[in-house]
Amino acid sequence: MATRFHITATDGKARTGILHTARGAIRTPAFMPVGTAGTVKAMLPGNVRATGADIILGNTYHLMLRPGAERVARLGGLHRFMNWDGPILTDSGGFQVMSLAALRRLSEEGVRFRSHVDGSEHMLTPERSIEVQRLLGADISMCFDECPALPAPRARIEESMRLSMRWAERSRAAFGDPADRALFGIQQGGLEPDLRRESAAALRAIGFDGYAIGGLAVGEGQAAMFAMLDEAPGMLPEDRPRYLMGVGKPDDILGAVMRGVDMFDCVLPTRSGRTGQALTRRGAVNIKNARHADDPRPLDPDCACPCCTGYSRAYLHHVFKAGEIISAMLLTWHNLHYYQELMAGIRAAIAAGALTEFAAGFHARRAEGDLPPL
Amino acid sequence: MATRFHITATDGKARTGILHTARGAIRTPAFMPVGTAGTVKAMLPGNVRATGADIILGNTYHLMLRPGAERVARLGGLHRFMNWDGPILTDSGGFQVMSLAALRRLSEEGVRFRSHVDGSEHMLTPERSIEVQRLLGADISMCFDECPALPAPRARIEESMRLSMRWAERSRAAFGDPADRALFGIQQGGLEPDLRRESAAALRAIGFDGYAIGGLAVGEGQAAMFAMLDEAPGMLPEDRPRYLMGVGKPDDILGAVMRGVDMFDCVLPTRSGRTGQALTRRGAVNIKNARHADDPRPLDPDCACPCCTGYSRAYLHHVFKAGEIISAMLLTWHNLHYYQELMAGIRAAIAAGALTEFAAGFHARRAEGDLPPL
Numbered sequence: 001m002a003t004r005f006h007i008t009a010t011d012g013k014a015r016t017g018i019l020h021t022a023r024g025a026i027r028t029p030a031f032m033p034v035g036t037a038g039t040v041k042a043m044l045p046g047n048v049r050a051t052g053a054d055i056i057l058g059n060t061y062h063l064m065l066r067p068g069a070e071r072v073a074r075l076g077g078l079h080r081f082m083n084w085d086g087p088i089l090t091d092s093g094g095f096q097v098m099s100l101a102a103l104r105r106l107s108e109e110g111v112r113f114r115s116h117v118d119g120s121e122h123m124l125t126p127e128r129s130i131e132v133q134r135l136l137g138a139d140i141s142m143c144f145d146e147c148p149a150l151p152a153p154r155a156r157i158e159e160s161m162r163l164s165m166r167w168a169e170r171s172r173a174a175f176g177d178p179a180d181r182a183l184f185g186i187q188q189g190g191l192e193p194d195l196r197r198e199s200a201a202a203l204r205a206i207g208f209d210g211y212a213i214g215g216l217a218v219g220e221g222q223a224a225m226f227a228m229l230d231e232a233p234g235m236l237p238e239d240r241p242r243y244l245m246g247v248g249k250p251d252d253i254l255g256a257v258m259r260g261v262d263m264f265d266c267v268l269p270t271r272s273g274r275t276g277q278a279l280t281r282r283g284a285v286n287i288k289n290a291r292h293a294d295d296p297r298p299l300d301p302d303c304a305c306p307c308c309t310g311y312s313r314a315y316l317h318h319v320f321k322a323g324e325i326i327s328a329m330l331l332t333w334h335n336l337h338y339y340q341e342l343m344a345g346i347r348a349a350i351a352a353g354a355l356t357e358f359a360a361g362f363h364a365r366r367a368e369g370d371l372p373p374l
Numbered sequence: 375m376a377t378r379f380h381i382t383a384t385d386g387k388a389r390t391g392i393l394h395t396a397r398g399a400i401r402t403p404a405f406m407p408v409g410t411a412g413t414v415k416a417m418l419p420g421n422v423r424a425t426g427a428d429i430i431l432g433n434t435y436h437l438m439l440r441p442g443a444e445r446v447a448r449l450g451g452l453h454r455f456m457n458w459d460g461p462i463l464t465d466s467g468g469f470q471v472m473s474l475a476a477l478r479r480l481s482e483e484g485v486r487f488r489s490h491v492d493g494s495e496h497m498l499t500p501e502r503s504i505e506v507q508r509l510l511g512a513d514i515s516m517c518f519d520e521c522p523a524l525p526a527p528r529a530r531i532e533e534s535m536r537l538s539m540r541w542a543e544r545s546r547a548a549f550g551d552p553a554d555r556a557l558f559g560i561q562q563g564g565l566e567p568d569l570r571r572e573s574a575a576a577l578r579a580i581g582f583d584g585y586a587i588g589g590l591a592v593g594e595g596q597a598a599m600f601a602m603l604d605e606a607p608g609m610l611p612e613d614r615p616r617y618l619m620g621v622g623k624p625d626d627i628l629g630a631v632m633r634g635v636d637m638f639d640c641v642l643p644t645r646s647g648r649t650g651q652a653l654t655r656r657g658a659v660n661i662k663n664a665r666h667a668d669d670p671r672p673l674d675p676d677c678a679c680p681c682c683t684g685y686s687r688a689y690l691h692h693v694f695k696a697g698e699i700i701s702a703m704l705l706t707w708h709n710l711h712y713y714q715e716l717m718a719g720i721r722a723a724i725a726a727g728a729l730t731e732f733a734a735g736f737h738a739r740r741a742e743g744d745l746p747p748l
Contacts, residue, residue, distance in 0.1 A: 037692075037693075037696045037698060038689070038692060038693065038696075038698075039693055039698045039699075039700040041698065041699055041700070042699040042700070042703075043700070044680070044700065044703065044704075045684075066692065066695065066696060067667065067688070067691075067692040071667070071668060071688070074668065075668070075670055075686060075688050075689075076670070081686070081688070081689055081692075082689065083684040083685055083689075274699075293441065293445070294445060294448065294449070296449055296450070306418070310419075310457040311457055312449060312455070314441070314445070314449050314455070315412070315449075315455055315456065315457075317441075318411075318412060318440065318441040318455075319411075319412065319413055321440065322411045322412075322440060324411060324412075324413045324415060325413075325415055325416040325648075325699055325702055325703070326413040326415070326416070326417070326418065328699055329416075329418065329699070329703070330418075
């Protein structure tokens, strides 16, 4: 195995530990900021690290189309290209190709599609996805998979899951056994427990460094997702990291950790940073709102990030309204800082056996809501 | 006088020294990055400082319209608002109101206009301009003036200059004698030496902390500007800083320093940073150009800025093409770093009595042009 995962404490189903990779240790539960096209949007890599991130995610689909995986490889790999020397996890392109590309044709072989960037034709297969991820230099690669949006008919979910399991076997074969890189399988099966069990059994039979839970947070709502997460993590090996893909909001993450999940990624903190939404321990703050125009207080008086220690809500409101780039820079920094602080709080609470109390405090602060009007 | 200006060395007409303000010392010759609407675009203030900037410029016209001068004052002034604790120079709004506002009506009293932001009606007079600059908390304020684009008929330039001199007197009266803030007069007169002399005499009779040369770099070309600068600085007091407004390209700045100018501001390094143009000691580099797509070399191998030490031309090309915010962040940082490094080189050369040799080296490197193709 190319990674070692040490669970250092548990609290109920929640676990905290360290996932060791060739490029450094990842403290779990971990949140991975998304660096889609070779940049965590509006952030310099050193500042991403400063928020407390141990690992970032890169998108195979975007990077293979622009600037191209072979080009990135010639330039020394994605780490050097984007100036991030910590671990990188790349997705397989499977989810993005089905949501972003044009003229998709799905077959047993893979997906043929046209680029949303320039209309050029491409084919993604398990073998090509693994090759692209190797060219990028991913520390953790993902199996090529396919998943339907929910709700979907059971037959569609079953067929899709079985195709993904055949692709998982081909991904594993294409990956080989490199000493310094890891491959994660992806459980599918929608909201059908028996399909989730079948998928988990197929993945365990193949054997992976870690196991992702795919096909959730695709429209089913938090209650349905949590109901599935009451069962899905337990179907996966106890001694390997479990990664819930594309999740999520802070309360999604906390709820998933309490159900046994170790890793997360989501565009929410970065995307919200560009659309004027700040995520705080008191919930979301829409900085566009006119009530912030004269407010000398920071977003969150208890936050130690550069945005909250240096700038008022009035300033953040002004630069957002004026369309200034610093708006995205400051709000993204704050949001990523808040996410990493949340993860650090979760890890400490698990280590102290106090995750239930931590969760109670988390929900109580959010129930209080945003700062009172001035 | 609210500022003290110590000239520490001269080399020909060029001078180097320190302009002391209540918020810190400004090493001259100085380049002031432009922070139009309360932000040096795509930069955090601490990083502007890290490039070597001692002072930044704020735009009265933009800030009075959005977020509003009274609002900034209530929030503790522009320094606190934008998180910059060094000196700030504000322009008077005169130039911007004539170039950006709608439905302008110029009279002896001032300029009535409609905001380009929301169409609201405003009046800028010398008194209101000085009041706005006081509300913003400027360390250096500028007289309210008016200037025609060049070429213009002599009669128009003469009339405009005399109006600006009457406004300079009203600006001086409105400013009073605060202990901790300075007021600069602005010489006008287009390319007419006798009008420039008349303007300089009028300003000297009023008495200012510093003297700006206005109404150049407005379409006349470098040769005509340099011809005027062979005379204009010498018309202004020897012992006060001379500020050439809105200039300019690196070779404009060097040429103006050699003619006796001490201070500069220009949007070129920041604006170019957002449009994919890097300014280097070898001249301008258009990062959009496809020849950079596979180039592993930095913009400038001899530059120590975070952009050049961390990123390849291939990366900069990619993120520009992909529309990523980091493109503006990195190129702006590089451009401002280059400008401050140029100013530091100029100051050191004057101190060493070697400005002629410095200028020869500057022009020789630019004549070599950009890095050779790979």
